[in-house]
Amino acid sequence: MGLTGGIGSGKSAVSTRLAARGALLIDADQIARDVVAQGTPGLAAVLAEFGAELAAPDGSLDRPALGRIVFADAAARGRLEAIVHPLIRAESARRIAQLPPDGIVLHDVPLLVEVHSAGNYDLVLVVEAPRELRLVRLEGRGLPRDQALARMATQASDEQRRAVADIVIDNGGNLEELDARLDEVWREVLARRDTRAAAEHPPAATA
Structure with missing residues (x-):
């Protein structure tokens, strides 16, 4: 899986929680x-x-x-x-x-869309949050607003990220809401994994 999202969207919170659910994290x-x-x-x-x-x-x-x-x-x-x-x-x-x-490998790639690498993954997860909330988060980390806006301007838009997304994760709420959403996402990931495994290794025919 490839995980991406704009700066301040909360990819780290998502990747940490998916790793706790069993994903093997590769942090770009x-x-x-x-x-x-x-x-x-x-x-x-x-x-x-x-x-x-x-x-x-x-x-x-x-x-x-x-x-x-x-x-x-x-x-x-x-x-x-x-x-x-x-x-x-x-x-x-x-x-x-x-x-x-x-x-199940989770590759956290902030610039996944910008470097056109969506096709390298079986599944692309996109984390979203409202722009103003992202700015507040970044200012809370000590990044001045003008520098945060400059970094946002170099990244793909929400629309461009959604265009390659298989699953969109809304991270505009609190951590309890995020955890509930990630429970849904993990169940979907496991179901897709199992469906793929069944297709690749069908049961042997019996006489």
């Missing part, structure tokens, strides 16, 4: 951080492209400073994506290969 955001961690070839490539001044005093990547550059400049964002997206894909594939073959 975490992988994106890992491939440019201190001492990695990815970090060296980013610093070579954007400048050594983006290294924090401890040698790690100054992610806020890089974010201010790439979310204000589409060309710069494209240069960053050309470096990190191949690394993310390779590391994601490596981690997926280590999972049990019969597991």
Whole structure:
């Protein structure tokens, strides 16, 4: 499964809860951080492209400073994506290969629509929440409103995400409402899994 949604929609709350129900989580955001961690070839490539001044005093990547550059400049964002997206894909594939073959894999991909990867998944889940609520959530995390709006502007629209969605998850309410919705979603996922397994492995014919 591929899970996506706009910034502030609450993908992390959804992915955490689906993992608790049995999904095997592959978090593209975490992988994106890992491939440019201190001492990695990815970090060296980013610093070579954007400048050594983006290294924090401890040698790690100054992610806020890089974010201010790439979310204000589409060309710069494209240069960053050309470096990190191949690394993310390779590391994601490596981690997926280590999972049990019969597991239900949930791949949390914030830019699933933007990189046109919906076709890579058996099922696409889209998390939604009202725009103003998303802004409130992001401001609560310390992201100024102007920066939150700039990041939203770089992402796909709700309509574009819905166009590739198999299941839409409304996360505009409280956590109890979200849990009730995810109970429904998980039952549907299990039913689809079982239907697919039955189609791929029909019972042997008897004489």
